[in-house]
Amino acid sequence: MIEIRNLTKRYGDFVALNDVSLTAKPGEFVVILGASGAGKSTLLRCINHLAEPSGGEIRVDGEVSRGDRAGLRKVRRDVAMIFQHYNVVPRLSVLKNVLTGRLGSMPAVLSWFQWFPREDIAAARECLRRVEMEHKADVRTDTLSGGQKQRVGIARALAQRPKVILADEPVASLDPKTSRKVLRYLQQASLESGITVICNLHQVDYAREFGQRVIGVAGGRIVFEGGPDELTEEVLQRIYPGGMEDTLPVAAAAVSPPAASAPVASLPVAGHRLDNLALEQT
Amino acid sequence: MISIGRYNLLVAKSSGNDGWWKYVAAFAAAVAVFYWAAIGSQISATELLKGMPWIADFLGRMLPPHWEFMQQLVKPAIETVQIALWGTLLAFILAVPVCFLAARNISPNLVVFHFMRQVLNIARGINEIILALIFVAAVGLGPFPGVLALGLHGAGMLGKFFAESIEDIDQGPIEALRSTGAGPIQIIIFGVLPQVVTSWIAVLLYRFETNLRQATVLGMVGAGGIGFELVGSMKLFQYQDTATCILVIVAMVMAADYISSKLRAWIQQGAR
Numbered sequence: 001m002i003e004i005r006n007l008t009k010r011y012g013d014f015v016a017l018n019d020v021s022l023t024a025k026p027g028e029f030v031v032i033l034g035a036s037g038a039g040k041s042t043l044l045r046c047i048n049h050l051a052e053p054s055g056g057e058i059r060v061d062g063e064v065s066r067g068d069r070a071g072l073r074k075v076r077r078d079v080a081m082i083f084q085h086y087n088v089v090p091r092l093s094v095l096k097n098v099l100t101g102r103l104g105s106m107p108a109v110l111s112w113f114q115w116f117p118r119e120d121i122a123a124a125r126e127c128l129r130r131v132e133m134e135h136k137a138d139v140r141t142d143t144l145s146g147g148q149k150q151r152v153g154i155a156r157a158l159a160q161r162p163k164v165i166l167a168d169e170p171v172a173s174l175d176p177k178t179s180r181k182v183l184r185y186l187q188q189a190s191l192e193s194g195i196t197v198i199c200n201l202h203q204v205d206y207a208r209e210f211g212q213r214v215i216g217v218a219g220g221r222i223v224f225e226g227g228p229d230e231l232t233e234e235v236l237q238r239i240y241p242g243g244m245e246d247t248l249p250v251a252a253a254a255v256s257p258p259a260a261s262a263p264v265a266s267l268p269v270a271g272h273r274l275d276n277l278a279l280e281q282t
Numbered sequence: 283m284i285s286i287g288r289y290n291l292l293v294a295k296s297s298g299n300d301g302w303w304k305y306v307a308a309f310a311a312a313v314a315v316f317y318w319a320a321i322g323s324q325i326s327a328t329e330l331l332k333g334m335p336w337i338a339d340f341l342g343r344m345l346p347p348h349w350e351f352m353q354q355l356v357k358p359a360i361e362t363v364q365i366a367l368w369g370t371l372l373a374f375i376l377a378v379p380v381c382f383l384a385a386r387n388i389s390p391n392l393v394v395f396h397f398m399r400q401v402l403n404i405a406r407g408i409n410e411i412i413l414a415l416i417f418v419a420a421v422g423l424g425p426f427p428g429v430l431a432l433g434l435h436g437a438g439m440l441g442k443f444f445a446e447s448i449e450d451i452d453q454g455p456i457e458a459l460r461s462t463g464a465g466p467i468q469i470i471i472f473g474v475l476p477q478v479v480t481s482w483i484a485v486l487l488y489r490f491e492t493n494l495r496q497a498t499v500l501g502m503v504g505a506g507g508i509g510f511e512l513v514g515s516m517k518l519f520q521y522q523d524t525a526t527c528i529l530v531i532v533a534m535v536m537a538a539d540y541i542s543s544k545l546r547a548w549i550q551q552g553a554r
Contacts, residue, residue, distance in 0.1 A: 048461055076463030087458035091476040100472050104463020111468050153458075160462055 001026045001196040002047070002164055007056035009042050009220075016042040018220040020056070024213075026163070027194040029187055031201050031211030031228075035240050039220040040200040044166040047198075048079040061163055077104045080157035082186075084169040086149040088156070090142035094133065097141050097152050098124040101159030120159075127155040131185050147178035154185050158193075165189065167199040171206070179203075183210050204231060340521065347529060348522035355511060355530050362507035362534065365425050366494040369432025373493075374486060376437035381444035382470060387456070388448055390466075402445070405438030410496045414505040425506025432493045432500075439492075443485045444478070451477040483549050487542040494538045498531045508534075 002024045009017040017039050024030045034040045045051040047058055049067050058065045065075040080101065088097045102120045103111055110116075116124075128134045131151040136144065141152060150170060157165050167186060171179035183199075187210055190197045201207050207214050208228045216224030216239035223238045224231075285291070382388050384398035410431045417427030451474060459473045501509025508531060515523035 050457060050461060073463050076461060079461075081458065081461040083454060083458060085454050087454035089455040089459075089473055089476055090452070091479070092472065096472070100459055100464065101462050103459065103465075103468045103472065108465055108468060112471055114471070156458070156462070 001028075001061060002198070003057075003059040003062075004047070005057045005059075007043070007046060007058065008054050009039075009046055009051060010054045016220050017046065017053075020217075020220075020222055022215060022222065022225070024164075024196045024198060026196055027190050029190045029197045029199065029210060029212045031199050031207040031214045032217055033201055033204065033207050033211075033214055033224075033231075033239055034217035035202065038217045038239075040217050041168050042220075043217070044081070044168050044198065044200060047164075047166055048076055048081060050081075073104060077160065078162055079164045079166060080160040080162035082150070082153050082157050082165060082167040082170045084172045086146070086153045088141045088149050088152050090140075092141055093138050094128065094141050094144070094152050095121070095124055095137040098127055098155045098159050101127075101156040104160070123161075124155070124159050127158040128152075130158060130188070131155045147174055147182060150174065150178075150182050151185060154182070154189070158189060162195060164196045164198065167197060169200050169202065172202065179206065180209075186210075204236065207231065343521040344525035346522065347525035348520070349526065351515075351520075351523045351526045352530070355508060355527065358501070358506075358508040358511050359530055359534060361425055362497045362501075362509075363494065365428045365432065365497040365500065365505075365507050366490060366538075368429045369436055369493045369497065370486065370490045372429060372433030373436025373440050373489065376433060377440035377444055380437070380441045381448065382474075384441060384445040385448035387451075387453060388466075388470070388474065398441075399445075402438045402441040405434055406442060407438070408435065410435045410500065411503055414500050414503050418504045423504045423506075428497060428500040428505035428507060431505060432496060436489055436493060440485065440489055444482060447478045447481045447485075448474055480549055484546045487546050487549075491538045491542040495535050498534065 004020060004022050007017055007020045008015070020039075020043060022030075032040050032043065042051055046053045047060075047065070049065065049072055052067050060075055060078050063074070065071060089100070092100075096114070099116050099120060102116065102124070106117065106120065125134060125137060128137055131154050133148065133151050133155060136148065141149065144152065153170070165186065170186070171182050174182060183206060186197055186199065189195050199210070208231060211228045214224070214226060214228050214231060215222055216235065218239050218241055224235050226235075380398055380402065383390070383394050384402055386395055389395035389398070413431035413434055414427055417430040421427050421430070455477070456469060456473045459469045464472065497507045497509075498512075499509045501507040501511065502513045504510065508527060512524060512527040512531070515521070515527060
């Protein structure tokens, strides 16, 4: 379904992606695992040309995706995206937010007046039903909780009837229970509709739980590719070079499970914690 | 610096005695500038004192206001409101297409962005009265040149406000819409407008209020409205009529002020 060959992305002198190649089959749930700044987001953004690749080739459904007008329209219709910060339009109703998924495939002039084909509206309601949000269809989106907003984000992606869904850290701002729920909706989409899901994550346990295949990215390169059961300590060291936060004090990591210490690492005071550790060692 | 253990007290750098002459120099420079400006603008307390009796005389001639004259002011007052209404609408119509091009995050490219910003700057930079003088020369005396003047100047104002409110919106939804394959106009309608509409309405109401205030003086250069009567009465030395005009203008401006601030508060509340 998706075929990436020798993809490179440079920002000036900085190489964000270095010669990345990967493929994903229809209906496959691929997790991309890596630390912040490893290049996960850039990889997804290159696939639907929110960032223009500097080199290499991306094929969606066998067709080379191009950055020109017609190419953009084609690739963005086939490839939907889900964001960490949901990126739903706050003052539109839930249903209208889902309908924006249809914008790329309908006569533009009608959409200017917010006229949507009846079957598109029915399809949008169906997408809302799939994420169990149909009862909120007419509610303003900014009244929803984070988890609900992300479900609207998934419904919007489904409304595109995409071949591929790219999810960029979809659960990074959600609590564990809501995170699992959101990831399960994504999993369902790939199982029921044969949509390829490429999902960026930084939580190892979600990768183990949901990924059919896991790709580890570090420093803009693919450093691991394999099943979720192959994520050994040695592999994690490769994906998180310099050690994961929770492996730094070895004793502490042994006591607390990684899920418990992950939120600590993402707190803004993480830097201070490191300072303190350094002080204690001296 | 005061330190307790690893903690340092962070306060503004103490000026001490070493920097005092800088403040003296700055103060002296300020005094010099204002003295220079006072000479240029011929500021003189003695002139003001000498003029006091004349001001008192002028005020005396204005009193009591000529209340019957009010009847003749009804039509010009309504005309003033009409000028302000159309001036605001025209400004809005001119500003909307320009503001998207003048917003850094929506504008197709930097050349268009800078060009449109300059266009808005020029429209905003020329005072309404000067624009009205130009339009009076172009289309003749009456309220219409007033509408054109308010429209053009207001377009510069509104365009800048609108563009800035577009620059302040959350970029996330815009990116999401872009990723669905939506075109630029679809992005504006579904991503930009819902996020800016309340602040636009508030600015528009404020603009109407300002336009009404401006429309009361446009008549002085022959561009219609109640200002025309004001200047006319002064030219005829009918100072009691002038006083009536001023009272009506003050009442109109206060009413507009009150209504628009109430409406804005109501809209802002509804936006939450």
